[in-house]
Amino acid sequence: xxxxxxxxxMTKAKRMMQENIKLIDLVIELVDARIxxxxxxxxxxxxxxxxxxxxxLNKADLAEEKWNDAWAEYFRKKGFSVVKVNSKKGGGxxxxxxxxxxxxxxxxxxxxxxxxxxxxxxxxxVGIPNVGKSTFINSLAGKSCTKxxxxxxxxxxxxxxxxxxxxxxxxxxxxxWPKFEDQQVGLxxxxxxxxxxxxxxTEELAAExxxxxLDHYPGVLGKKYAVEEDNDVYVxxxxxxxxxxxxxxxNELDTEKAALLLTDDFRNGKLGRLTLEYPxxx
Ligand code: G4P
Numbered sequence: 001x002x003x004x005x006x007x008x009x010m011t012k013a014k015r016m017m018q019e020n021i022k023l024i025d026l027v028i029e030l031v032d033a034r035i036x037x038x039x040x041x042x043x044x045x046x047x048x049x050x051x052x053x054x055x056x057l058n059k060a061d062l063a064e065e066k067w068n069d070a071w072a073e074y075f076r077k078k079g080f081s082v083v084k085v086n087s088k089k090g091g092g093x094x095x096x097x098x099x100x101x102x103x104x105x106x107x108x109x110x111x112x113x114x115x116x117x118x119x120x121x122x123x124x125x126v127g128i129p130n131v132g133k134s135t136f137i138n139s140l141a142g143k144s145c146t147k148x149x150x151x152x153x154x155x156x157x158x159x160x161x162x163x164x165x166x167x168x169x170x171x172x173x174x175x176x177w178p179k180f181e182d183q184q185v186g187l188x189x190x191x192x193x194x195x196x197x198x199x200x201x202t203e204e205l206a207a208e209x210x211x212x213x214l215d216h217y218p219g220v221l222g223k224k225y226a227v228e229e230d231n232d233v234y235v236x237x238x239x240x241x242x243x244x245x246x247x248x249x250x251n252e253l254d255t256e257k258a259a260l261l262l263t264d265d266f267r268n269g270k271l272g273r274l275t276l277e278y279p280x281x282x
Contacts, residue, residue: 013174013177021174024122025121026122029048029053030058033062033068035276036277038189043179052104053103054080055075059088059131062269063274081102087136093139104121120162126173128178130194137169141169159171191208193263205263206259206262208233210236214229221236224265227243
C-alpha cells in the first residue's frame, strides 16, 4: 500500500515554533506511548538542541506497561528525562514537577551562579496532532493556575501559564506534523488517528489493522468479537461485521461499518493495551 501525505500549514507552524523555542528553557515533547518512535517528528531534535528535554509517553494507559517501561529506558539512555502519563485521567502528573526541576538543574545552577534566584523555568509543550497536548496542558495546569500577561521582550500576545513558583508554561502548544517516508510509519500513525482518515480508505486501514493484530496479538480480535480469526483479513472483517450485526439493506454485510467500529475500538483502548512498535526495532 502506498499513500502520500502533505500537510499544508506545516511551514508556518514550524516557523512559529522556531520563534517560541527561543523563549523557553525546556521542551516537553509528547509522544504516543503506542508508537513512541513513529509519533516523533525528527525536526524537534534540531529545534530543541541546547534546551532541556522531557519526553512524555502519553496515552500510557493505552499501551502495554512492559513496553512503556522499555521505551522509557530507551529514551533515558539517549539523555531525555521521561515520564509515563495518562493526561486524560491525570496519571503520572504528580511526578512531573520534580522531573522538570531535575531536567533543568543546569539552567537553575547557571542562574544561581549569576545571582538570579527563583526565575521560573519556562517550558513549551510540543507534539504531533492528536497526541494529547491540550489534554495534558489542561491536566497539568488545572483550574487554579493563573495566566500571566505579556512580558517585556516577549512577542505580543504570548500567554504564559504559571504552574507554580518554579514553572511557567507557554499556553499554546507547538504542533509538529509527523514526517515519514516509511509506509509502515504512516500506517501506525493512521491506526492511532494521528493522520487524517481520508488518507486511507476505512476498510483498507481496518484490513491493515487486522493484519497487525493477527501478527502481534493473535486471539485478541477473536475473543473481543467472538469470531474465528482468519488469515485472510477481509474474511475476518466480514466475520466481525456479521458478529456485530453490521448490515446494509437488511441483510448485506456492512464491512465499512465494521471497519469503523474496529478502528474506534482500537483507538479507544477497547481491544486492550497495545503497543505497535518496540525499542529494539529502532
Ligand atoms: P492535541 O491537543 O495534541 O491535538 O490532542 P488532544 O489533547 O486534543 O487529545 C486528543 C485525543 O486524545 C482526545 O480524545 C483526548 O481525550 C485523548 N487523550 C489525550 N491524552 C490521553 C491519554 O493519556 N489517554 C487516553 N486514553 N486518551 C488521551 P478525543 O476522542 O478527541 O476526545 P474525548 O472523547 O476524549 O473528549
